[in-house]
Amino acid sequence: MKKVLISFIKFYKKAISPFFPNSCRYYPTCSEYAVQSIEKYGALKGFLKAIWRILRCNPFSKGGIDKP
Amino acid sequence: MNNDQDMQKRTMLFFVAVSILMIGFAMFSSYFFPNKEQKQENQQEIVETKSAQTAQADNNSSNTTTVEKTTQTEKKTVTQSKYVSTGNFDLLLNQQRISADDLKDTVVINVPYGKIQFSKIGARVISIYLKKYNVDVIGEYSKANRIFPAEIITTNPELTKLINFSKYDFKQDGKKLVFKLEKNGISVIKTFVLNDTGELTLNIQTKGLENLGIALIDGISFGEEGSYGHSGAIIKTDKDLIKIDSDIEKEEIIRGKILWSGVENKYFMQIFANHKPLNTVHVVPVAENKTVTFVEIPPNIDGFFFGGAKLYSLLGEITEKYQKEWGVNLALRETIDFGIFGILGKPLFIILHFIYNYVHNWGLAIIILTILLRLVLFPLNHKSLKAMKKMADLAPEIEKIRKQYAKDPQKMQAEIMKLYSEAGANPMSGCLPIVAQIPIFIALYNVLMVSVELKNAPFILWIHDLSDKDPYYILPILMGLSMIAQQWITPSSDKNQKMIMYVMAGVFTFLFMNFPAGLVLYWLTNNILGIIQSFIINKQMGRYKAKK
Numbered sequence: 001m002k003k004v005l006i007s008f009i010k011f012y013k014k015a016i017s018p019f020f021p022n023s024c025r026y027y028p029t030c031s032e033y034a035v036q037s038i039e040k041y042g043a044l045k046g047f048l049k050a051i052w053r054i055l056r057c058n059p060f061s062k063g064g065i066d067k068p
Numbered sequence: 069m070n071n072d073q074d075m076q077k078r079t080m081l082f083f084v085a086v087s088i089l090m091i092g093f094a095m096f097s098s099y100f101f102p103n104k105e106q107k108q109e110n111q112q113e114i115v116e117t118k119s120a121q122t123a124q125a126d127n128n129s130s131n132t133t134t135v136e137k138t139t140q141t142e143k144k145t146v147t148q149s150k151y152v153s154t155g156n157f158d159l160l161l162n163q164q165r166i167s168a169d170d171l172k173d174t175v176v177i178n179v180p181y182g183k184i185q186f187s188k189i190g191a192r193v194i195s196i197y198l199k200k201y202n203v204d205v206i207g208e209y210s211k212a213n214r215i216f217p218a219e220i221i222t223t224n225p226e227l228t229k230l231i232n233f234s235k236y237d238f239k240q241d242g243k244k245l246v247f248k249l250e251k252n253g254i255s256v257i258k259t260f261v262l263n264d265t266g267e268l269t270l271n272i273q274t275k276g277l278e279n280l281g282i283a284l285i286d287g288i289s290f291g292e293e294g295s296y297g298h299s300g301a302i303i304k305t306d307k308d309l310i311k312i313d314s315d316i317e318k319e320e321i322i323r324g325k326i327l328w329s330g331v332e333n334k335y336f337m338q339i340f341a342n343h344k345p346l347n348t349v350h351v352v353p354v355a356e357n358k359t360v361t362f363v364e365i366p367p368n369i370d371g372f373f374f375g376g377a378k379l380y381s382l383l384g385e386i387t388e389k390y391q392k393e394w395g396v397n398l399a400l401r402e403t404i405d406f407g408i409f410g411i412l413g414k415p416l417f418i419i420l421h422f423i424y425n426y427v428h429n430w431g432l433a434i435i436i437l438t439i440l441l442r443l444v445l446f447p448l449n450h451k452s453l454k455a456m457k458k459m460a461d462l463a464p465e466i467e468k469i470r471k472q473y474a475k476d477p478q479k480m481q482a483e484i485m486k487l488y489s490e491a492g493a494n495p496m497s498g499c500l501p502i503v504a505q506i507p508i509f510i511a512l513y514n515v516l517m518v519s520v521e522l523k524n525a526p527f528i529l530w531i532h533d534l535s536d537k538d539p540y541y542i543l544p545i546l547m548g549l550s551m552i553a554q555q556w557i558t559p560s561s562d563k564n565q566k567m568i569m570y571v572m573a574g575v576f577t578f579l580f581m582n583f584p585a586g587l588v589l590y591w592l593t594n595n596i597l598g599i600i601q602s603f604i605i606n607k608q609m610g611r612y613k614a615k616k
Contacts, residue, residue, distance in 0.1 A: 024499050027481050028478075054500055055500060064488070
């Protein structure tokens with residue numbers, strides 16, 4: 001499950017993401033954050049954390065460095 | 069240089085991914101939702117090749133005969149249906165049906181929205197023609213096989229024949245149509261009342277059928293409207309809405325408290341609702357992708373038959389009317405399927421409908437809705453574009469960092485992000501606005517695809533149907549151009565990004581060519597608004613700089 005999710009995200013990063021303008025306000029980017037947090041916390045918790053990160057990644061947030 | 073190559077690789081990968089997805093989807097949909105239109109095209113092609121081949125008389129005659137055979141077998145499935153045994157209820161789908169009624173002894177009623185036709189043989193509804201859509205809700209299959217809504221099926225085939233293949237006495241009293249049959253000690257009285265809302269009040273009283281099971285046909289498949297949306301039987305119970313696809317292999321029986329039942333496609337439906345819930349509905353496959361729905365009834369019933377378009381406001385009106393009269397919530401609006409993002413799609417549609425009530429043009433309503441959506445998202449977009457401009461001022465410092473950490477791209481990115489948060493100007497809009505746009509777009513796509521309101525709804529000039537593709541491809545091309553223009557005007561330092569956007573503009577133009585014109589209109593308006601917005605910001609920023 002973990003591996004499947006991560007490979008999906010990696011595929012998105014490689015193949016789909018380059019076609020949107022760079023938009024993430026954070027370092028690491030939301031997709032990298034998702035990979036790292038799934039590796040760190042497991043599929044469910046990591047995935048939820050990644051979603052929370054995407055929600056935080058909006059124009060009202062300050063951005064900057066935010067690691068899982 | 070290295071970066072360029074990497075980008076090219078990614079570009080390739082992207083197109084491979086997209087094409088695999090698209091081909092995969094096409095295969096998936098043709099496998100799971102076989103398209104009727106395609107088959108018809110095939111048939112036409114066969115006929116054409118046949119005539120072409122007979123013209124070249126002596127050329128491979130064996131081929132011609134096989135072609136002829138295929139056309140014959142296909143014709144058979146169209147005109148003659150399989151004999152289906154339904155256990156207790158026999159639909160009697162055989163030659164007798166066709167010879168019993170030549171569809172000439174009819175009653176034609178002109179109504180504001182079109183024309184309704186009844187046959188005096190069996191007192192059945194044989195045509196509901198809707199002027200606005202140029203569509204007959206009673207389909208070709210019904211007419212070819214003489215099986216119609218409002219037909220009574222009994223568990224005794226001889227009686228079924230008697231009831232449906234005999235001529236009824238007809239009397240009209242204003243909007244009330246009374247059909248009467250008295251024969252062999254059996255009496256059937258069917259009363260239809262024409263209502264302003266388009267549904268037909270249906271009252272049936274029978275005598276002499278008390279010892280039999282009787283059922284009422286309330287839906288016969290009448291064709292699909294494109295591959296999108298559900299077409300097949302539809303049953304509403306007090307608990308949920310049950311949809312049964314038209315390609316089932318065996319009869320399906322649904323028991324429960326049935327409020328109404330019938331058949332639907334994306335835009336239209338035929339249903340019968342009784343004032344008291346009924347118990348059992350049968351859905352019987354009768355031919356390829358064709359089902360007949362019938363509901364078991366007591367000897368006397370009082371309800372309505374509706375055959376018409378699934379207009380949101382109309383269905384609401386009918387639901388309300390019977391909520392008052394019967395005290396039952398029929399929830400007819402549930403038949404409009406706004407898709408997986410229905411939670412978003414439904415409010416979008418309601419707003420769209422609300423705007424339409426003022427402007428009376430669906431195209432204009434779409435434009436206004438787009439403007440409203442932009443206004444809601446504007447603070448977000450505005451801020452990000454402003455920040456983008458600010459970033460141009462930060463460019464020299466960023467260049468410094470780039471050079472400093474050229475060998476460590478991760479460290480470089482981190483440093484750049486640090487700089488942004490220190491300067492209080494992050495050029496990135498964030499991932500949320502981009503992610504949020506996807507469900508909105510999909511929801512709107514669903515809305516524009518399923519709304520019968522948009523069918524045959526003209527916009528301006530050359531667009532006569534917003535639910536169909538633009539016949540001259542003017543809108544998709546304009547949309548592609550607007551994407552390129554947007555790229556020109558948006559401040560961006562990345563050359564690769566620009567190149568990719570040009571390619572994207574081309575891809576989107578082709579992708580959107582066959583999309584409904586209404587959807588392309590949305591996308592085009594959205595782009596134009598984006599261009600205007602960045603133009604204004606560019607100007608304001610210019611002023612700000614000059615003052616400084």
